[in-house]
Amino acid sequence: MKNKKNVKILIMGSGPTGLGAGWRLKELKEKEFLILERNSYPGGLSFTLKDKYGFLWDFGGHVLFSHYKYFDKVYDEVMKHDYYSHVRESYVVYSKGKWVPYPFQYNVHHLKDKKVLYKIADDVINNSYKDIRPSNFREWILHIFGEAIGEIFMFPYNFKVWATPPELMDFKWIGERVATVNNRTLLESIILKKDHVSWGPNNTFRFPKHGGNMELWRRIAQKLKQHIIYKTEIKKVNLKEKYIETNNGRFYYQYLISTMPLDIFFSISNASKGLKQKATRLKHTKVHIIGIGLRQPMPTNLKNKCWFYFPTSNTSIYRATIFSNYSPHNVPDIKKYWSIMTEVSESEYKKIEDNLKQKVVNGLIKLGFIRNKKQIHHITHFSKEYAYPVPTLKRDGVLNILQLYLRKYNIFSRGRFGGWKYEVGNMDHSFMQGVEVVDKILFNRPEITYFSPSYVNSKKFKETQL
Template sequence: MKTKYLIIGAGPTGLGAAHRLMELGEHDFLILERNPHAGGLAASFRDDKGFTWDIGGHVVFSHYAYFDDLMDSLLGLDRLEHERESWVRSNSTWVPYPFQNNIRHLPKDARWECVEGLLPGNRPEARPENFGQWIETVFGPGIARHFMNPYNFKVWATPPELMQYGWIGERVSVVDLKKVLRNIILERDDVAWGPNNTFKFPLHGGTGEIFRRLAARMADRIEYGQSVAEIDAAKRTATTGQGLTVEYGTLLNTAPLDLLAGKWLVQRDETMVDAASRLTHNSVHVAGIGLDAADVSERNSRCWMYFPESDSPFYRVTNFHNYSPNNVPRPGEQLAFMCETSFSAHKPEKVDELMDRTVRGLVNSSLLRGDRVDDILTRWEIAVDYGYPVPCLERDGALRTLQPRLESMGIHSRGRFGGWKYEVANMDHSVMQGVEWAERMVQGTPEKTYTLD
């Protein structure tokens, strides 16, 4: 088999690239996808009880007109729009997100500890050298202890001291002491911060419906069930574990970069293998808990909730029944809690015990009454090895080693794990990395979302 453009992975980046190639009149491409379905980490599944689940809490919001237009063409009116309502469970109470802007909801001792840490002279003044130091410098020891440190360890499964902080950008609301005090004194909440304060969601089929529809536009150019085993950059061939060999002109990889450079590539050398080994990631277990709603009060209006405390294994729970009524088999009558727990060598978990611990955590966090555990209708779960690419201290050096070498071989690696830059790994970023790569290939225009510097 022979193709001009070979794309590894039918996730958001690979499908975005293929779609843009077709728009530009280029149809000589092929996608290899290891799974029997499209979507990658944005796929969705329907369990045997009729509940729909995503692989984690995805929402649709955008920085790009192209992405907005694409969503319009794919979903039309088959989507809902929500105002974000997210909360943090801290000190056995609920604090509106962003936590640092709404600490008035904390018990008095914890509230004072957070404010005291923000007062002049109580935060380090030296330039931080890692994410842990950045947290202390920006938020002070109180907010660090009550939220930032425990939450970030739970989500990244990596000590903040082993992470850089250049990735943060618009993802973390920094703190303003005057605003904090004003909100406390005036008893006012500040909840509108962030690019996803409104978001859209498919009416049917979960997030995966977006990419099922996109993949259908190029169904004859996708080979499912084909997992890459070897890439020979000199021969310009890719071989799968199922025995398929494809000769290509240019390769777009959206699979994990550490696998490409450290395992699959025939021309890998010691330097590349070492750089690949310095890229770190966490793994994520997603547990879906579905049951009938006993009364209206159980269907609270929250979209998702963050959990820094140790009485639950998960770092986030999504009220998936609020995203679309069709995520449950009996709309308006059932609850769907989607719970995410990370794990790694720094934060090992017994995955086979996480479902039971998740249920206990829902009870501990007051989301599920203890007497309702026996009413659970479905327990769906999936564990993904590659959950989040961690912006570790060695990441940028590893990317500076790997990406130019790959580019010189006619291999371009993009996407959440193909590019390994969490700061441009939202759904819109991921699709646009593929779109901009296709425009670079066909039109010669420079990429803007993912850069090699």
């Protein structure tokens, strides 16, 4: 073996989780740690692509809403004033010009059709599923919203995002991530035509002026640069002897923090066949980004808009972001260009259509987002196999077994796909999973984010330990 190294704490991956761990170690003046990253850049799924025409594209709409003061302090320290603050303007699209403000279930009066509104109200008030204890996501939707909101919004939209039948999904991940509905808000919407648009944790968000969403991670990585080795892919893990093999040699560790997908981690380790098999039960979706660079003028009704949800079958897009509204520097010259970034999901249950790019464009023209094909400057298409960790009914059982097993070998698998918990798989959560796992290793402190997601996502959450 040409290259051998001993490291106290080895971190696999320089996405938000790996960088969170690195940040905390540096803050604690711990010198003996290394971050190994297979890419030549940091950020993981929170990267930003610059295409050959100079347009920037995040990997999907990355809206930063933090649950943590610690994370906010880090953001302020590295970003200083180099960001814009946005107020969410987000809609659910039904047909050309027919938009319901998000969250849909609080603003249904925009549907206007009286028969549909009657059915929605009747279903919520006299919901025959109210007394049934839900055992999966489908039943949870019916239990909370009734059939009408289920059929008009929740079922079609969630299938588009999750690419997984809702009866195979759990609902315990939801916490405060989905706006539930109460009779008063619904009646206020239908009878008084009152809008409730400020619900939820992401109603204001920050976005870097330059460099896309990745700028935050680039700056954090810059501060840790003497600890990061890029273009180093972990290919094998020897659990008992505590080393990993990479294209840059062998690395021995005392503690390993892995942020790569947990199923792949097991497949490249020398764990038993049974455990490797178990890990394949963890399910994920693939996401395609179709970024459309456009010539000005932008339709006036898209000014200041952030993102749109598409529950209907007239396009395979589940979400579109008016990306040049996040920062004018996301396009080479805002006087000449603007941009829409669309997302389409794929899985074993949902295949993507042939000619995806063309179909996405046709859908946007039909729905009034693009005037005609002449407005299009270019289209950039890229995708990632691991995009959403699906909270299936089997997930928690599998995670408990795999994580307990790894603990015996001083291995901590954390982050969006390392931990496989969507409910704590956002950027702030991932960064904090990295921070908290370091405190676990060094001080045996509890990891609140990974093990108590509902608490962290609730209004009751108070950071006490850092």
